[in-house]
Amino acid sequence: MRMHGVMALRAYIGSYDSLVSLYHDKISVATAHLWDSSSDEYNVHHVRALLPGIRCTIANVTYRMQGLYVTKGNPKNIRSWGDFAREGVRMINREKGAGSRVLLDENLKLLGFYGSQIIGYEDENQSHLALASAVGRGEADVAVGTEKIARQVDNIDFVPMKRALRSRRQNRTLRPN
DSSP states (O other): OEETTEEOOOOOOOHHHHHHHHHTTSOSOOOOOOEETTTTEESHHHHHHHSTTOOEEEEOOOOEEEEEEEETTOTTOOOSGGGGGSTTOBBOEEOTTOHHHHHHHHHHHHHTOOGGGSBTTTOEESOHHHHHHHHHTTSOSEEEEEHHHHTTSTTEEEEEEEEEOSOSSSEEEEOOO
């Protein structure tokens, strides 16, 4: 793909791996949506931690609604992060480092839950579409993903949980400490 004469290659990797690749000079631009529960902010904490000593700019390019994919009609009445740990609720997860996985893990941490307490926590896939489709086919009761994908998959409903913002300020330049 070319954008204004610049060669661009899209890779479907998680936000964490994107930032690590940026740190190792494997790429020039990375996208990320990593929520930090201590600041209730997206990306800044993670960029500072994963890109030490590197001056960079965080540019807000989009917003998205993150939430829960549930079976059509939500027969298990899944409405909150705590419902993941209920008996009889099976999930499917994103891979480690994906923004949706970080959002889930941060919220479980706030509730005092661990992945080992959740049925299906170790079942991973690298795409929102695959997760939503698995819920739609009845292979799982819940998964974390984006509202946009929920509108593209049959037999699921979407429970909105968090509007994913890039940062509280539109754009931010981070300088090395």
